Amino acid sequence: MVRAQRAFCLLLLDPPRSRIRYGTPARMGAAADFLVERLECSLQQASLAEAKMLPNLAASLDSATADHVYTWLTSRLELDPPQARKFFLTSPTLLRMPVAKLDQRLQFLTARLDLSDAQLRKLVSTLPATLGMLPASMEQKLAFLERRLGLSPPQLRKLVCTAPGALSRSVEGTLMPKLNAVQTRLDLSEAELGALVVRFPAVLGYSYEAKVAPSLDKLQATCTRRARAMHSRSAHAHAHAHAHAHAHAHAHAHAHVHAHVHAHAHVHAHVHVHVQCMHMHMYVFVCICIYV
Numbered sequence: 001m002v003r004a005q006r007a008f009c010l011l012l013l014d015p016p017r018s019r020i021r022y023g024t025p026a027r028m029g030a031a032a033d034f035l036v037e038r039l040e041c042s043l044q045q046a047s048l049a050e051a052k053m054l055p056n057l058a059a060s061l062d063s064a065t066a067d068h069v070y071t072w073l074t075s076r077l078e079l080d081p082p083q084a085r086k087f088f089l090t091s092p093t094l095l096r097m098p099v100a101k102l103d104q105r106l107q108f109l110t111a112r113l114d115l116s117d118a119q120l121r122k123l124v125s126t127l128p129a130t131l132g133m134l135p136a137s138m139e140q141k142l143a144f145l146e147r148r149l150g151l152s153p154p155q156l157r158k159l160v161c162t163a164p165g166a167l168s169r170s171v172e173g174t175l176m177p178k179l180n181a182v183q184t185r186l187d188l189s190e191a192e193l194g195a196l197v198v199r200f201p202a203v204l205g206y207s208y209e210a211k212v213a214p215s216l217d218k219l220q221a222t223c224t225r226r227a228r229a230m231h232s233r234s235a236h237a238h239a240h241a242h243a244h245a246h247a248h249a250h251a252h253a254h255a256h257v258h259a260h261v262h263a264h265a266h267v268h269a270h271v272h273v274h275v276q277c278m279h280m281h282m283y284v285f286v287c288i289c290i291y292v
Contacts, residue, residue, distance in 0.1 A: 029059035031092055034066050039085045049089040057096060066095040073102060077121045091128035108135040112142060113157045127164040144171045148179060149194035163201035181208045185216060 031053055035046035050058045073094070074084045088095060094102070109130065110120055124130055130138070145166065146156050160166060169175050182203065183193045197203060206212050 029055070030061040030063065031058040031066075031095070034061060034063050034095070035088065035092065038067060038070060039088060040081075041085055041089060045089055049092045052091075053093055057093065061096060069095050069097065069099060069102070072099050076103075076106065077124060078117070079121070079125070083125060087125060087128050091132065094128060094131055097132070102131055105131050105133070105135060105138075108138065112139070113160060114153060115157065115161075119157070119161055123161050123164050127168065130164060130167055133167060138167055141167055141169065141171055141175065144175060148176070149197055150190055151194060151198065155194075155198050159198055159201045163204055166201070166204045169204065175204065178204065178208050182212065185213065 029050060031050040032043070032046040035041055035049055036043060039046075041049075070084070070088065073079070073087075077087075079087060106120065106124070109115060109123065113119075115123065142156065142160070145151060145159065149155075149159075151159065166175065179193065179197070182188070182196070183190075186192075186196075188196065203212065
């Protein structure tokens with residue numbers, strides 16, 4: 001009895017290790033089967049894609065429906081096999097969606113943004129999840145960006161084609177606070193804010209607190225250091241010119257005036273560069289964000 005109790009205690013303290021091999025995705029259901037057989041992807045790729053689906057949806061995927069969706073969508077978007085593989089591995093849930101709903105979303109994007117076939121293919125291939133969004137939800141975000149940034153139809157099209165992830169953002173939770181923060185931080189007019197976002201659409205994808213604000217702080221500190229250095233140099237030049245002109249005031253009055261004007265020109269240049277540096281934020285900070 002004592003020996004049995006001791007064995008039981010040891011078992012509690014050191015249970016047998018699971019035979020599950022962590023880090024190796026498991027093949028779970030019908031979705032993985034379809035992806036392996038139809039898309040000719042690896043088991044690991046299929047399992048990782050299937051993990052993006054709810055377990056009951058992955059297990060109950062109808063292969064005939066999935067095949068119909070795959071055939072129709074690859075034909076509609078003119079996707080070659082590698083493109084189709086990447087598309088459905090990114091968003092496998094679309095294999096369950098009725099073709100009529102997919103067509104509705106494609107028609108909405110085409111009409112709303114006046115897209116060519118190539119532009120539509122690029123947009124949807126970059127963010128397949130757009131086909132899972134309701135047209136009403138996409139319209140809400142498009143209308144907000146159009147109104148808030150004062151965008152023309154071509155500008156809106158460029159913005160969405162370059163940064164389709166904006167369609168996946170919440171208006172109240174992400175887009176509106178981010179645009180307000182950028183506008184306030186850089187003291188931009190409505191027109192300047194619109195021009196900035198059109199030129200650098202990726203700003204809509206950055207976290208303001210984690211990425212944009214720290215980068216702007218670094219950029220502003222750099223501009224301030226350079227402005228102070230120029231101010232110090234110009235002040236030194238002014239003092240030197242003034243002393244030199246004073247020592248030769250009677251013999252070189254003209255040189256004094258010239259040196260005085262020259263020193264003031266240095267100060268003016270310093271102020272101009274300082275202001276210019278501060279306004280560079282609008283055009284430089286997104287580039288800084290990319291590399292910081």
